Each structure stands twice: as C-alpha cells, then as structure tokens.
Amino acid sequence: MATGSNSQEIRPSPELPKQLPFDFLKKITNDFSAERKIGGGPFGNVYKGVVPDDGRLLAVKKLQENAPMPPDKTFNNEVQNIMALKHENVVELVGFCWETQKKLVQFDGRYIQADITESVLCYEYLPNGSLQQNLFVTKTAEAVPSAEPAIDWSTRFKIIKGICQGLLFLHKLDIPIIHMDLKPENILLDENMVPKIADFGLSRVFGQEQTRLYTQTVVGSYGYMAPEYLYRGEISAQSDIYSLGLLILEISIGEQNCKDKNQPSARNFIDKVREEWTLEHIASKYASLDTEGLHQVKICIELGLKCAEIDRRVRPPIEEIVDTLNGLRANEMANEVPHASSVSKKMGFLGGFKKK
Template sequence: MATTNKPTVLSTLPKELPLDFLRTITDQFSENRVLGTGAFGTVYEGTMPDGQTIAVKKLADNSPIARDKVFNNEVQNIMALHHENIVKLVGFCHEGQKKVVLNNGRYIVADIVESLLCYEYLSQGSLKKNLFDVPHRLPWDTRFKIIKGICQGLAFVHRINIVHMDLKPENILLDDEMVPKIADFGLSRLFGQEQTRMNTQNVVGSYGYIAPEYLYKGEISNKSDIYSLGLLILETTTMQKNCPGNEPSAVQFIKNVRENWTQQYILSQCPHLDADRLQQVKTCIEIGLECVEIDRQKRPSIEKILDRLNGLCSSTG
C-alpha cells in the first residue's frame, strides 16, 4: 500500500506555541543548546518531536529597546514576509507565569511574561561566521550568490515598506545550499503607505553599520538600510572585517577599501578568477562604495543595485 507524505510537525504547528513545549524541545533552555547570543536575547536549538530542528529565540529583559516592542516588530513585520531570502518565522510565544521574585528585600509573587520567537533552523550559521570565523575561505561564486540573495531579500522588504535597521553579517543566516536569509527584525520599522522617512530620538543599532543621518540626526529611511547593505557587500567581497572598535561609524574601513581595492589590487588578490568574475568583484566594490555615501540621496536604490548585479555575467555553472 502506498504511503502518503505525512506533514511534518513543523508544517502543522500553530503560530502560537506553549512555553512548556519550547522548554521541552530546548532541554529547559540548556546552555548546551545555545546557538548564539545577541543584544535582544539568546537563540537555542530546539528539537521537534519528529526530529526536525528549529531555532528558538528567548528575548532578553534588558535589550536595547523594550522587549514587547522587539516581539511585536518581529511577529508583525516578519510574519508578512514570505521570501526565499528572508528567515521564516514558524511560531511564537508570549506567555505570563507566576514567579517568586525578590523585590525591595521581600519575596513577592509576580507575573513574569516570557517572549519567544521560533524560526526555521539554518544549518550553516551566520555570514559573519562563514566569512571570518572558519578556516576555509568562501569561494567567490558562493560570495557573489550571497550578495545577490541579500539584495533580493532586501528589495522584497523595501517593496512592502519595511526598513530592517540592523543589517550586518551576524543577521544574515545561510542554509544548506548557502542561500542567504535576512534575520532579526527586532529593530525594523513599518512605514505608512505614503511615508518615506521618519525621525527618532532613540538611536539603536550596531556600531559600524549605522547610517550617518540616523546616527547623528535620528533620520530613518530605506536609504539607512542601503548604507548597511554597502558595508555588507564590501565585507563579503573583500573578506575583510569592518571593525569599528569603539567608533560608531565605519569611516576607517570604508577609507581602506576605497584606497586599496584598485583594479591592480583586485587582480593580485584574485589571480585565479577569469575576466567575468573579476568584473563581478570590481562591480561589487563599486556598488558597496556608492551605498556608503554620506549623502543618502547619492546612494542607489535596491532596484538599481539588483539591475547591476543581474547584468553581470553569471560564471556559476
């Protein structure tokens, strides 16, 4: 008798998951299950009853912006997104529990709300890890595919009027086929239909990736993402790290790329590449440097960037 394809537990999951279930699949949020830790919380590996793996992010109490806001941003903004280059949200949990806590020297029973987000598990980890923390060097064809994939994902995000606000190598995750997926929408902003920019007093983000007009004036627009994208493209192309140290900007990194990555230098760094691939490297450097222009009006739109990338000969067979 022919067997029908049974749906996996993952495909039948309700969007809202019980806290006890998430505790169980992460071995009570065991340290052995930690995949990574960031400003907004800790990500754990969860094993579903059918053996499938998901990533469970437990939001921190002391994140740079209120935990409820991060939770709402992620759930509302990311649930609208279904695209090959955007990480898929498979479930969430926002559950209150009574806990005994110490308050002003007295033990009291308080309602503590836990906020968790569950994503598809991406086996190859972050772009940061693959660029800078592994012994083997990512081949150019793979890096070019990653750059194009990130741009396709961002084009989709911008089309539905969301600004990500935290693009960086840690927030690009890679699947088995090294397909990049934009993750972590905790800082993202959803713009109104006619709105193209907004202002804020509360500047939060990652040093070295924050657009200058946001950093110094609190101005947000989709060109804020283009600035961060430029740095991502430059890092992926050069395999050199944007290390701002205590500086909030990437001025030094950009200056080094602008001065050093000449046509002659590209040839010396990539002697094994053919003419088409060398042109890809050169164009990616040019695009990256245009994206990090101080004047945001001079930065290209994501559509223009994709047109240029798609116009390059694809040497991947």
C-alpha cells in the same frame, strides 16, 4: 505502501501551531541553555531548538525582557502578518510566543512576585549557520595575506545578489520593513548557501512602520549603523542601504568591518577599502578569477562604497542596486579588467573609488 509486521508508514511531520507555549520552547532549548545558544543581538539571544517528536530543528529567539514591545494584541497581529511573508532570501518565521508568567524578582532589597511577559520568535533553522561564521576564514591553515577566502567568488556573488533581493522584497511591501540591524550575523545560509535575511521582523514588531522617523533610543550593532541613525536617531530605508553597503564590501574583500567593537563608526574601514582595493590589489587577492569574475568584484566594491556614503540622499535605492547586479554580463566585461598576470602597478585606483 509497504506492508507487513515490520513495516512502518512514513508520515510527514505535523505542523506546529503558530502560537507556541513557553514551556514547550523551554523544553526544546534545554531551558534556553548556554550550550544551545547559536547567536544574539541587541534584542535577544537565539537558541537551537530540537522538537522531540520528529527531531526537526528551530531557531528560537528569546527577546529581552526590556525590549520595547508593543501591546499584546498588536504584537500578535504583527507577528502573524510577518509569518505570512514568504521569500527565498528571507528567513521564515514559523511560530511565536507571548505569554505572561509570574516570577520572583528583586525590588528595593526584597523579592516580590511580578508578571513577566515572555516574548519569543521561532524561525526556520538553517544548517550552514550565519555569514559571520562562514565569511572570515581562509582556505589555508595560516591566514596569509595572499590567501583567497574560504567561500569562492561565485558563491560570494550569489550571496550578495540574494541579500539584495531579500532587502528589495522587505522594502517594497505595502508597509515597508526597515531591518535596522543588517550584519553578517543576521544573514543565514541554507544547505545550498542561499542567503536569508534574519530578524527582519523585529522592526515591525517594535512598531517601526513608517518609511522615515526619528527615535531617541538608538539600538543596533556598532560598525553597521548609518551615521544619520547613529548620531541623530533618523530611520529610513537608506539606513538599511548603508548597512547593506558594508555587507557587500565585507563579502567582496573577505575582511571584517569594525574589528574594534568599541568603535561605532565604519569610516576607517570604508576609507581603507577605498584606498587599498585597487585593480591590482583585486587581481592579486583573486588570482584565480577570470576577467568576468574580476569585473564582478570591482563592480561590487564600487557599489558597496556608493551605498556607504555619509549623505543618505546619494545612496542608490535598492531597485538600482538589484538592477546593477542583475545587469552584469560577460559581453560587457571583455577587455575591461585584465587578468592578474598582466595587471600593471601603474593602473591606479578603480573607477569611482578615488576620493575627489
């Protein structure tokens, strides 16, 4: 260790307590200011928090006051259970707040003092932001149709596999966690572009512990909700598989599903992928890929379409999805997919894409 009057001892940053005061969270987010907002969803907004003592960063999710929250003790127990879960492809929950404060609220034309419970979840902060922020841009200044996506295919394939590994972990817990809001905004990327599923704890916090149930309150993101959930309120692990399929398709083709935010269904997007993404089209969009890379794109698109089937019973389980991705080997790909320069326009649809 260095000595002398000008030397400083380097100490590790102290651990934050698991339960954090609301005033502390207000301070590190500049009172949840608009400048610090980095994301949002149906249950609340996410803010960048900067701890003043050591400068460490946190992603602070302030839940909506009208979110369907469980009682105090249940919330605390569930959050602490979630904090114990560790996986490379799941965002780490590092702290939380459940604090009741008195506030002036307007009621029946006058102001009254009411008890308002503030519920906040604090996650690790990931520097590369969300998949949404990174995915839908191109390498060229102008987004021409032939331009390859900004993220190269090997990184995209790694992201797909990582998301699937994270979902496998959540679905295979003793009490499975059904995410219910898988979308590009809820996939965060670390400094090495390793994907991590975010907001994975909200379904447990809100009491959705059963492997299959029904709800009269359908809350989620248009374009990613499974049809049985969107139209019947039915929740199961296969609801997540549907959303996963759309994620896999978006990552594979570099195009965004549901550009029309008023359109709840993704059927138009799915049908467009099924019809347009022929073998020739893949080779054209990924002109720099070799045979192995083209085969990976092909299999991922096929897999995404299977996951996004309307009938939840025919969607593959998460174990099969992971096994399929892990089973891709170069020696299985030889001569199966020709390079772009040799693709004939007569080759037709990819295997498994064409509607029967």
